Amino acid sequence: MKKMKFKPINFFEKLSKFEEHWSPKIIGEMNDYQLKLVKIQGHFTWHDHRDTDEVFIVLEGEMSIDFRDGRVDLSANEMFIVPRGKEHKPHAEKECRILVIEPKGVVNTGDVESELTARNDVWI
């Protein structure tokens, strides 16, 4: 059994610890999945994750996800699950704070190497 601290993980306290955009920070692990906070602003790159679905939960602000055949707009307390293999491009006009859930080891830009590709496994 993992060693455990009896301390809640507060999303906004954790969000106050970094400023970069498009740079996921891990705040917890459930089995082989990770929960990551991300601050986003502007447009991300088109990409997909061949092997996994991806959960987006908006904590604060507004964001959109473009697909080749549609688009979804998300506000705080809304969630969207991007199916595996589905090309998507997240974007936000103003800074938006989100929680992303996906398996350990998933690269933020999928198979697309770009200047937006973030270092993996950064905990806060």
Place this chain on the structure above:
Amino acid sequence: MKKMKFKPINFFEKLSKFEEHWSPKIIGEMNDYQLKLVKIQGHFTWHDHRDTDEVFIVLEGEMSIDFRDGRVDLSANEMFIVPRGKEHKPHAEKECRILVIEPKGVVNTGDVESELTARNDVWI
């Protein structure tokens, strides 16, 4: 690829669709994991999940989780991940609304059969 609706899942809109306590309602699936809304009030039963960690995210209200060797108190926008095999007893004085994430097929009371054991796989 799963068939997809371009529509966000709004936690509070979904929460308005049911009233029962301790009765998880599925709002989404990521791979073989499920995201479930639960309204809780009063004390749940002691139990554990032998094979999986379990994520608790508080959306509204306050809850606590007792462990045999400690306790954690959670408010809105706070999260706790209960490690696999760790006995726990969630409780809330007033109604609290939470999001739970765990693998498909997990029974809410673990290996303990009780009147609180909820029907699985109820979608809203």
